[in-house]
Amino acid sequence: MPQFTGGTDSEGGLGIKLLPGLRSTESREDRGNMPVTGAGSAQSGGGAPPVPLTGKHANMSSGNGYNHQDPDQSLKRTHVDGAEPHALPTPISDPPIRYTKLFINNEWQDSCSGGKIPVFDPATGNQLCEVEEADQEDIDEAVRSARAAFQTGSPWRSMDASDRGQLLNTLADLVERDRRLLATLESLDSGKVFLMAYFVDLLATIKTLRYYGGWADKIHGKTIPVDGEYFTYTRHEPIGVCGQIIPWNFPLMMFAWKIAPALCCGNTVVIKPAEQTPLSALHMAALIKEAGFPPGVVNVVTGYGHTAGSAISHHMDIDKIAFTGSTAVGKLVQKAAGESNLKRVTLELGGKNPNIVFADCDLEYAVEQAHSGLFFNQGQCCLAGSRVFVEEPIYEEFVRLSVEKAKSKILGNPLLPGVDQGPQIDQKQFDKIMVLIESGKREGATLECGGSQWGQQGLFIQPTVFSNVSDEMRIAKEEIFGPVQQIMCFQSIQEVIQRANDTHYGLAAGVFTNDIDKALTVSSALQAGMVWVNCYNAMSAQCPFGGFKMSGNGRELGEYALQEYTEVKAVTIKISKKNS
């Protein structure tokens, strides 16, 4: 099995060429001259960074948001400042959209109702295609197919765990083969920057599939020394039919996060992609069939939340539901489980994540990390560091540098190289973000930059920075899910811990300091499922992800995620005489 390379050699090399362009260490001047459009930007986009990049230091910068990297990139980094033009991976022009139907039992089907969902390119507002709209009846059919695939004695249930793992590895290979196409579809459909999709989303998808491919035959039960003349062991069995509902901000990656642990543990899946971004998931369905998963193991049903999503969460024959999305909908999913069959529920929900910057930190680095911590993916991250708490002595300087950084951002068509911010996903999100920006102005925060729509068409919003934000303002309390950064001032460590925790959310947090006592005190005290110290958005498939409080329930990724997809069965056998 090939290791986690970025595809062909030329692509791998180009990845290195690309990354400096994505890194926020790059100076404003380098970026300022970068044309927003035009083929020439590919070359200038990779302009030399202001500091030499040694080892993995530059690569660790999470300007790319995620820590899924090609391991050999750092070795080739010396090529970065070379002047020779490299052919960056480019989107496929006019990519074929082959799959628009429901994928049930390894077959493509029309919806029972005949309903269709229009799919738009958020950068232009143009309609890309229509996909089938699943509702209750289609969900029932998908669940029947998943249930049949889960029957005792079925090919899937009687398959060796190692073969389940091999199927996931094969799927990873196919994703790698179609990486350019998938990244293009992802960019077109969600508006995310193509090169981000290619280097972050796709690599994370491939790595997640391989990571769980490796777990399949390593999910160990235990034998347990119970008292008395008995022998007890546990089997970690699949739960059964898993309903999975995923969001539009990382369509492919969320697809992989959901199906990989579910399949690795031997479950079957009915997955509903977001209605805004169905295309990459449907392509994955085709790859799942091609890889050789038996019919019914994975069913992909495109539809709306209030119909198809609700049907999944209320279904009496779905054994587990995993939902990623808003806290408001998470509550509905939890209630639906209570109203129906008490299906197991895991939730990955919203956040209003504190990012705490102490005066003793490396200021420029912290500014850059806080910037990418918020603006990555057009600010559409549940992890976004949307409450930046900065210690008083460096507050003004931090705000000044952050504004500079925000102003240097290049907006434009996400398929074009050099662009680092695309459009928001849809009109509804766009409007919501604009309303929150208005509320920030009205409630007395200082608008340092941005604050308005950008360009003549598409759903672009100027990178926006607010300073003098106080904790009770809406922009400090509500999840904005857009390119709007809030910077607050704090004075003492006790104060900032208390303020950081004063929220219903508890997803992620960051702390920047060179003082190990502060780092340990703050990271221990924060109520959050992930704490990053001197970094932000550093994630990988090995590392668990999930929320405290109303940011969710359960963990994805890492070994921990396996617990969410298994039922533990304790088997106790009478024996005649035990010996230790």
Next chain:
Amino acid sequence: MLRTVISRTLPGLSSHLSACHFSAAAIPAPSTQPEVHFNKLFINNEWQNAVSGKTFHTINPATGEVICEVAEADAADVNKAVKAASDAFRLGSPWRRMDASHRGLLLFRLADAIERDSAYLAELETLDNGKPYAVAYSVDLPNVVKCLRYYAGWADKWEGKTIPIDGDFFCYTRHEPIGVCGQIIPWNFPLLMQAWKLGPALATGNTVVMKVAEQTPLTALYVANLIKEVGFPEGVVNILPGMGPSAGAAIAGHMDVDKVAFTGSTEVGHLIQQASGSSNLKKVTLELGGKSPNIILSDADLADAVEQSHFALFFNQGQCCCAGSRTYVQADIYDEFVERSVERAKRRVVGNPFDLKTEQGPQVDQEQFNKILGYISSGKREGAKLMCGGGVAADRGYFIQPTVFGDVQDNMTIAREEIFGPVMQILKFKDLEEVVTRANDSKYGLAAAVFTKDIDKANYVSNGLRAGTVWINCYDVFGVQAPFGGYKASGNGRELGEYGLENYTEVKTVTMKVPQKNS
């Protein structure tokens, strides 16, 4: 239940004896009128009246007489208790600052105190719940002590991980307490359920607001006093007697309760999960009902299977969520199995629970008593064959005759619904595939058993059953080391064992930038 304890406590007993054949010599003679010391709410290590001033009666189910008045908590008292528990959980509090090993020590001391007072606690349990004193003393109490000691040992061994993530980062996990845990426990094993709930919650460093069942509040309140005596800080454990629709609902819907653990009916389990969704998405674990299949293959040791199946159903007056209430017997031994089971049921000694010879005491209250008699009528009406029992067993108190139904069909109410009483259903099956399908055709999935000498059959059936616990050639074997919990609508999450710790922990991933990593 808990046969292991019986055999260890009373080593002379053969494992073929029922749980209720005790040697009177090993058990101290009980006082039948134990004094009640505590009947108020326990909040912040203090005894308090309910804010409303309300009280309720707790009844001796053997006589129907009132034992005493108990303060009745409602939403206002839940608020006070949650406040106390939140304060105890505050950063920098004595409880949060305490060494994990010291948390373990406090649990050990609590186990010691309960062991010291176990004869009294067993008397009080029998008085309030109606279970035979011999069982309370020999089964419930030793298992309470074991459970607390088991989790005491975990307190400083609940380890996070360091994780080899990609890139120049150092990553570790901390297993942190969730926070304020609401715990709602039932009346069938009042002390044991309290220990199952407190053990893992306190070992992992949470604080607790516990609502005990209104039928059986007395032993939990006595334990509250021991919690204070051994030195748990104020507010770490708060114990509230109260009703489900008021106090229970207030806990399940509370915005400052971070986790709720409920043991009880599936019906109420649905409400708890919905309340979480309507309020703050508190973590939910549920241990709910069952209609657990007990499968007897024709190659089993018949005498043992009959005795075990009798015990599986009738133990604790049939008031067990894991009761083996669908006994599937292979066709060629069916008639003999039914005959012997009836004979055994007729020999069951029903009577005064303080009498050491008694195997079966009263049901817990009038409501359960009526419900069980209703199920017996439905069984007769729907055409099952009443082989013995079926009626009231005494002229006062809530005693029901040990009842056996033969010729039970899968679609009958008594084969589908949880009866929670001394009513055994015996069903016939022909082959293995059939019985696994029928056994799994239930919304429940708590426990199951199979009796056979054939290892292939044992493996086939135990692997095919959709149940959280499967016993092979035994029933109701509970080790605190082994996880317990349900598939499907029997619940969510696991109690006991190492697995039980997961349900009281939030995992925090901490990722730190390092200048350069080396393997």
